Amino acid sequence: MTKQKVVGPRVIYWHRTDLRLHDSPALKAALDLKPECLWQCWTWDSHYVYRARNGPNRWQYLLDCQRDLSESITKINSKAKLFVIREGPQTLFPKLFKSWRVSHLVFEKDTDVYARDRDESIVQLAKDAGVEVIVKVGRTLYDPDELVKGNGGKPTMSISQVQAVAKKLGEPPRPIPAPKSLPDPGETPLDFDQERPSADPDINGQTRESKEQSFSALAGPNGDFAVPTMEELGLPVATTPHRGGESLALQRLAEVCKDKEYTATFEKPKCAPTEVPASTTLLSAHLHFGSLGVREFYWRVQDVVDEWKKGKHKVQATQPPTSLTGQLLFREMYFGAQAALGHPFHQTHANPSCRFIPWHLQSTIDPSTNRATGSYSIDSSAAERQFQRWAHGQTGFPWIDALMRQLRSEGWIEHLGRHAVACFLTRGGCYISWERGAAVFAELLLDHEPACNAGNWQWLSCTAFFAQFYRCYSPVAFPKKWDKSGDFVRRYVPELAKFSDKCIYEPWTASVADQKKWGCLIKGDGSEKEDGKMKVYPEPMFDFGERRDACLKGMKDAYGVGLYGNDKRVMDGSWKKLFPDDAEGLAEGDGAQSDGAEEAGSKTKKGGAAGKKRQAGQGTLDGVVKKAKK
DNA sequence: GCGCTAGTTGACGTA
DNA sequence: TTACGTCAACTAGCG
Numbered sequence: 001m002t003k004q005k006v007v008g009p010r011v012i013y014w015h016r017t018d019l020r021l022h023d024s025p026a027l028k029a030a031l032d033l034k035p036e037c038l039w040q041c042w043t044w045d046s047h048y049v050y051r052a053r054n055g056p057n058r059w060q061y062l063l064d065c066q067r068d069l070s071e072s073i074t075k076i077n078s079k080a081k082l083f084v085i086r087e088g089p090q091t092l093f094p095k096l097f098k099s100w101r102v103s104h105l106v107f108e109k110d111t112d113v114y115a116r117d118r119d120e121s122i123v124q125l126a127k128d129a130g131v132e133v134i135v136k137v138g139r140t141l142y143d144p145d146e147l148v149k150g151n152g153g154k155p156t157m158s159i160s161q162v163q164a165v166a167k168k169l170g171e172p173p174r175p176i177p178a179p180k181s182l183p184d185p186g187e188t189p190l191d192f193d194q195e196r197p198s199a200d201p202d203i204n205g206q207t208r209e210s211k212e213q214s215f216s217a218l219a220g221p222n223g224d225f226a227v228p229t230m231e232e233l234g235l236p237v238a239t240t241p242h243r244g245g246e247s248l249a250l251q252r253l254a255e256v257c258k259d260k261e262y263t264a265t266f267e268k269p270k271c272a273p274t275e276v277p278a279s280t281t282l283l284s285a286h287l288h289f290g291s292l293g294v295r296e297f298y299w300r301v302q303d304v305v306d307e308w309k310k311g312k313h314k315v316q317a318t319q320p321p322t323s324l325t326g327q328l329l330f331r332e333m334y335f336g337a338q339a340a341l342g343h344p345f346h347q348t349h350a351n352p353s354c355r356f357i358p359w360h361l362q363s364t365i366d367p368s369t370n371r372a373t374g375s376y377s378i379d380s381s382a383a384e385r386q387f388q389r390w391a392h393g394q395t396g397f398p399w400i401d402a403l404m405r406q407l408r409s410e411g412w413i414e415h416l417g418r419h420a421v422a423c424f425l426t427r428g429g430c431y432i433s434w435e436r437g438a439a440v441f442a443e444l445l446l447d448h449e450p451a452c453n454a455g456n457w458q459w460l461s462c463t464a465f466f467a468q469f470y471r472c473y474s475p476v477a478f479p480k481k482w483d484k485s486g487d488f489v490r491r492y493v494p495e496l497a498k499f500s501d502k503c504i505y506e507p508w509t510a511s512v513a514d515q516k517k518w519g520c521l522i523k524g525d526g527s528e529k530e531d532g533k534m535k536v537y538p539e540p541m542f543d544f545g546e547r548r549d550a551c552l553k554g555m556k557d558a559y560g561v562g563l564y565g566n567d568k569r570v571m572d573g574s575w576k577k578l579f580p581d582d583a584e585g586l587a588e589g590d591g592a593q594s595d596g597a598e599e600a601g602s603k604t605k606k607g608g609a610a611g612k613k614r615q616a617g618q619g620t621l622d623g624v625v626k627k628a629k630k
Numbered sequence: 631g632c633g634c635t636a637g638t639t640g641a642c643g644t645a
Numbered sequence: 646t647t648a649c650g651t652c653a654a655c656t657a658g659c660g
């Protein structure tokens with residue numbers, strides 16, 4: 001067994017947003033180096049474990065992806081696997097570079113705000129260690145920085161801007177096939193100490209069932225660099241039926257593309273948010289974790305579309321942005337906005353593209369960084385109660401609650417469903433900051449893509465991207481359009497399963513006799529689940545029609561005042577003077593709202609009211625609500 | 631500066 | 646059942 005010693009590049013391929021072997025420009029770059037040895041690694045980052053709120057479903061999905069990738073690697077080379085090393089890259093890499101005599105570090109470019117900061121330091125550390133760094137774009141169709149450059153250095157705020165730049169940049173490249181062979185990894189000595197992160201604060205602490213132990217040893221509990229388990233993370237079993245991994249992603253993509261008519265004539269606004277199984281592709285989480293390459297998705301679909309266009313069909317192929325590939329352009333748009341705006345894109349404060357609305361439950365800001373801290377100020381205890389009821393599917397509006405319960409148990413809801421709950425929480429119901437909703441989605445959505453999440457919440461709250469705030473989703477009329485008999489509600493709000501079609505979206509309109517007959521009483525605020533043998537479903541937490549009118553008025557006024565997140569008056573808190581009755585409102589309790597005696601109507605004129613004091617009764621909507629009730 | 635149109639996905643009433 | 650106009654009204658982009 002004498003083997004001639006070959007001296008060549010010793011490469012770490014650092015997997016992050018690319019848990020796949022197909023369509024990976026970074027992997028190709030690593031292999032093009034003709035390495036003597038190649039370690040495919042994942043660094044276990046304390047940021048994700050302790051500092052970002054992640055529900056069990058998302059963790060399960062990540063671990064699925066890692067396990068599947070590791071198995072796929074091993075199938076190609078039995079000596080290779082995904083090496084999961086339990087330490088943050090900032091402290092690990094300098095030690096690893098030396099110990100493993102690494103010559104190159106290769107990874108996929110990530111323009112997320114956290115990743116940018118992290119990677120900047122990693123590139124410097126590699127430079128200091130004499131390690132060459134290769135970064136490749138693979139997460140998006142276009143490099144978000146190039147997209148911004150092509151848009152005159154400005155954030156991409158409309159789909160037409162994205163389409164214009166994409167036209168200039170040309171078609172995205174074809175996907176790269178998975179490698180047929182992989183070099184051996186080198187030896188993996190761990191002759192250095194592990195630096196464990198502080199578990200304080202552990203913002204996922206409440207979710208854990210047992211102690212978090214994923215940092216117990218550098219190579220894991222068995223010393224084999226294996227993918228951690230949910231038990232290691234101390235997390236409960238995931239409840240979602242959706243599972244991760246490249247094998248499943250490619251299988252699903254093949255299923256989608258096999259139905260040529262579906263693929264070629266897909267039209268987003270016509271996808272029912274109430275369908276189970278989903279009317280859309282369910283590939284978003286795979287795109288997020290990189291278990292599916294976006295170019296793979298784009299070209300597999302585009303090839304079907306091109307073929308369809310050649311044939312004679314009753315139904316024409318659809319065009320971007322409503323077509324299937326068009327959906328990817330919205331992703332590009334949000335990545336472009338994030339790339340240009342950086343950290344402020346994820347908050348109102350200091351965000352030049354985001355309108356300021358005097359929402360309830362605004363984020364608290366660290367004045368030294370101008371960044372949101374993750375906590376928020378409770379200006380109104382009623383708004384806080386509404387927020388909690390929204391987040392846990394107890395609003396008393398079955399359509400909203402069904403969606404929020406689906407989100408919590410399965411980690412996924414259809415796009416229009418997301419619209420409905422987001423509109424309801426912000427401009428079309430609760431008048432609560434979009435940042436509160438975005439945080440809940442960030443924790444619970446399997447496909448939580450930070451840029452898309454922030455962008456879509458700004459869209460729905462009419463603070464950026466979209467401004468037609470008078471188009472408001474009704475929790476009753478909107479779902480009826482898709483699901484007359486309320487099957488979706490019956491599935492996710494089973495206590496209402498026996499209610500009549502007529503009452504399913506408005507169970508409070510049922511007579512007490514009917515409620516008894518159907519086995520569920522409509523009462524309370526959601527804290528009571530049963531009353532004797534009867535189930536209990538909460539009363540609606542407000543009169544939707546009144547809240548819609550009040551929100552509409554509030555939005556109109558706030559647009560008139562015309563502040564953006566980077567306005568000095570937003571930054572220094574003096575915006576409160578422009579919304580003078582801010583101190584009024586729900587803070588005193590549900591029934592103790594402002595007396596609303598002042599004239600509620602606004603005479604604020606279009607665009608010209610910046611700096612003009614609003615008339616009393618407008619700062620929060622509650623004075624208006626009270627007035628409307630009289 | 632002005633008028634006009636388009637903007638992936640509203641609700642409601644009428645024909 | 647579907648198609649369209651109205652409601653009261655936003656911004657951005659274009660000519």
